[in-house]
Amino acid sequence: MTHRGTSRRGVFGALAGAAAATAIPAEAAAAERAFQAAPGRSKRPNILFILADDLGWGDLSSYGSPLIKTPNLDRLARGGVRFTNGYSAGAVCSPTRVALYTGRFPGRTPGGLPEPIGAANATDGIPAAHPTLPSLLKASGYATALIGKWHGGFLPHFSPLRSGFDEFFGNYSGGIDYYSKYSHTGKYDLYEGETPVEDDGRYYTDIVADRAEAFVRRPHDRPWLLHLNFTSPHWPWEAPGDRAVSDEITAKIKAGNVRAIFHEDGGSLETYTRMVENLDQRIGQVLDALRRTGQERDTLVIFQSDNGGERFSYNWPLTGNKASLNEGGIRVPTIVRWPARIRSGQVSHEPIVTHDWTATLLEIAGAAPHPDYPLDGASFAGYLLRGADAPERDLFWRTRTARALRRGRYKYLRATATGADTLYDVEADPREQANLATKNPELVAELRTRWEELDAPQLRYT
Secondary structure (H helix, E strand, C coil): CCCCCCCCCHHHCCCCCCCCCCCCCCCHHHHHHHHHCCCCCCCCCEEEEEEECCCCCCCCHHHCCCCCCCHHHHHHHHCCEEECCEECCCCCHHHHHHHHHHCCCHHHCHHHCCCCCCCCCCCCCCCCCCCCHHHHHHHCCCEEEEEEECCCCCCCCCCHHHCCCCEEEEECCCCECCCCCEECCCCECCEECCEECCCCCCCHHHHHHHHHHHHHHCCCCCCEEEEEECCCCCCCCCCCCCHHHHHHHHHHHHCCCHHHHHCCCCCCHHHHHHHHHHHHHHHHHHHHHHHHCCCCCCEEEEEEECCCCCCCCCCCCCCCCCCCCCHHHHECCEEEECCCCCCCCEEECCCEEHHHHHHHHHHHHCCCCCCCCCCCCCCCHHHHHHCCCCCCCCEEEECCCEEEEEECCEEEEEECCCCCEEEEECCCCCCCCCCCCCCCHHHHHHHHHHHHHHHCCCCCCC
């Protein structure tokens, strides 16, 4: 066993999950050898990357939720690999999305500095000249689309169409009212490309899923990349049917109280449960379209949350939530499925972070990163497809008020609240309660130095 908790055979080894682990078939090794002996049985996959918004680590039943039922995402997990140490690149929305599109630390790009991007200006976004996952895949022959939340910069300066997407339908801001589509800017925020479109008044999660299903069902003459970015279960706390709540919030926004969208005086566990269960149902709708159109086998599906959960999330046993660098702010549910190449029924404890998926997808699709913009993520293609060891490297995070670095089982963390360096064994102590810093001063110094080395070339907060 390695210090990362898995065998040298990568996800082909016998792994057990922290919650609701699924069994590994006894014939796994034989299946692996048979597949490796028959190259060319799969083609370049379609790629469906599904992002939930502010979904907590334990908010799926397959991750231990005692209240929320998520049969479709649980089925997705059983069909591939469920990661117990999946991480977001940032503690809030924009930094993670910038990292996913660029494959680099959020701090490499001006748009990765705001926490999150909140206003239209010429700085806060992904520059059009910066290569992205969609632009690189587009150059290699993929059709590219984004449906749902962008949050990578506002018009007139930034848009998905300027960052490699052939098409876009959705919202530019961080969160919108699920019925009126008004945002914290005080404006209506639903677009086709760069043009506002008339809303049909339905619940936003349902609209996004319907558009994604239509994309999947459309005839395709080349492989495709679809980023499916739901806003659910991000505030405001509106489940399907909560039109009265929407009317109240929207009226306040139109009257000038834009903070009403944050819904600080609303919500409940029951509402949150309905929001997540609706999200699961709508994801199931899109996955069903893959199956019915015969594309399921050759579509690589990744599901992740953009950061940890917020007010009503279930994060046990983690501490912290969205905006913090404690585990509850950055450890997120992460699932991958590709029937043509990845065996079902697996659980991996390997740490993997958002921008690792960028590197992984580029390698799988046969697209090279731009040499002038080296990736910070590590490719897991060998681990997932060939039984290689998972990449061994340090995971880095920073916010305006905190810093963190994970190496193996140890996590170095400093938050402004205390100003002190702390050290946790997050394998044995995922709640980050036993501070080992005084027992391991040399390791703390080593990890602090490494964090500062990684931080030094990145852009400064202003």
